[in-house]
Amino acid sequence: MYPDQRGGGVSDAPHASVLLKPVLDFLRPRAGVGFRALDCTVGAGGHSFGLLDRSSPDGRLVGLDADPYALELAVAALAPFQSRFSLLDRNFSELAELDLEPMDAIVFDLGLSSMQLESSGRGFSFRLDEPLDMRFDPRSERRTAAELLNTLPEAELERVLREYGEEPRARRVARIIAQRRQTRAFQRTGDLVAAVTAALGGARGRIHPATRTFQALRIAVNEELGALEAGLDAAVQLLRPGGRLAVISFHSLEDRIVKWRFRAWADQGGVHILTRKPITPDNQELQLNPRARSAKLRVVERIA
Numbered sequence: 684m685y686p687d688q689r690g691g692g693v694s695d696a697p698h699a700s701v702l703l704k705p706v707l708d709f710l711r712p713r714a715g716v717g718f719r720a721l722d723c724t725v726g727a728g729g730h731s732f733g734l735l736d737r738s739s740p741d742g743r744l745v746g747l748d749a750d751p752y753a754l755e756l757a758v759a760a761l762a763p764f765q766s767r768f769s770l771l772d773r774n775f776s777e778l779a780e781l782d783l784e785p786m787d788a789i790v791f792d793l794g795l796s797s798m799q800l801e802s803s804g805r806g807f808s809f810r811l812d813e814p815l816d817m818r819f820d821p822r823s824e825r826r827t828a829a830e831l832l833n834t835l836p837e838a839e840l841e842r843v844l845r846e847y848g849e850e851p852r853a854r855r856v857a858r859i860i861a862q863r864r865q866t867r868a869f870q871r872t873g874d875l876v877a878a879v880t881a882a883l884g885g886a887r888g889r890i891h892p893a894t895r896t897f898q899a900l901r902i903a904v905n906e907e908l909g910a911l912e913a914g915l916d917a918a919v920q921l922l923r924p925g926g927r928l929a930v931i932s933f934h935s936l937e938d939r940i941v942k943w944r945f946r947a948w949a950d951q952g953g954v955h956i957l958t959r960k961p962i963t964p965d966n967q968e969l970q971l972n973p974r975a976r977s978a979k980l981r982v983v984e985r986i987a
């Protein structure tokens with residue numbers, strides 16, 4: 684369980700959600716129209732809170748999260764809305780199987796939450812020394828980051844680092860990992876930071892040299908890109924005519940998938956794209972929440 688990270692803010696809303704205002708403005712939660720929303724990445728419940736709050740007293744919400752501990756927090760955060768929401772600890776890659784009703788609004792806020800980064804104990808951050816797990820759902824049978832590091836063939840490791848981390852020196856990092864694991868298996872984030880530092884040198888400038896490697900492993904462990912494709916395809920099918928889908932991505936691999944999916948649906952006449960260019964956080968948001976700096980929001984509306 685995470686510590687309660689709710690802190691001040693608007694009414695009792697949980698922490699600062701990325702691009703909250705534009706998401707709510709696009710998704711138009713409102714009362715008296717049987718408004719239904721789906722939050723595919725509930726996390727601490729910030730976007731869900733806004734959707735329920737602005738559609739009071741009758742709007743309803745279904746929320747998903749692959750991380751069961753995140754949902755425990757969300758239940759507490761959304762308690763004021765009592766019976767108007769239901770939360771499911773499911774991966775959005777399984778959305779098509781969930782048999783949900785048509786929705787007016789769907790949101791994906793991809794990646795991981797600051798709670799997962801800072802206090803999950805699952806090795807998402809290179810700043811903390813923790814076991815190398817990185818699974819959003821620690822009960823799943825997916826291979827952990829340590830298992831991937833200790834078992835993937837060197838060439839496959841290189842591909843993961845290059846494709847999912849966009850690490851230009853992937854070959855060198857993969858080589859050092861493959862050498863080091865012969866004498867001692869990777870177990871903790873500190874082992875990985877030491878290997879990347881040995882390959883690329885120590886921290887210089889604002890971006891830590893292990894940033895790309897950690898991103899790559901997290902994406903590989905959770906098969907995030909495949910999940911996103913499946914989740915988006917199921918989500919657009921769930922929209923009512925006039926319903927809107929908003930997606931916040933945090934790196935170019937995700938944003939590319941979102942952009943191309945939206946274009947393909949628009950070409951088929953299924954949606955209007957409402958964001959010709961992605962919406963990004965303004966200076967005020969960036970000052971409050973520097974982690975939002977790479978966020979991009981894209982939105983489509985289902986055509987009747």
Ligand SMILES: C[S@@+](CC[C@H](N)C(=O)[O-])C[C@H]1O[C@@H](n2cnc3c(N)ncnc32)[C@H](O)[C@@H]1O
Binds near residue numbers: 794
């Ligand atoms: C950035 S956080 C969401 C924060 C949330 N919008 C808020 O305002 O508090 C992303 C959440 O998505 C979840 N997540 C990531 N990939 C997922 C997937 N494939 N299926 C379900 N949940 C996922 C993570 O566990 C994390 O809790």
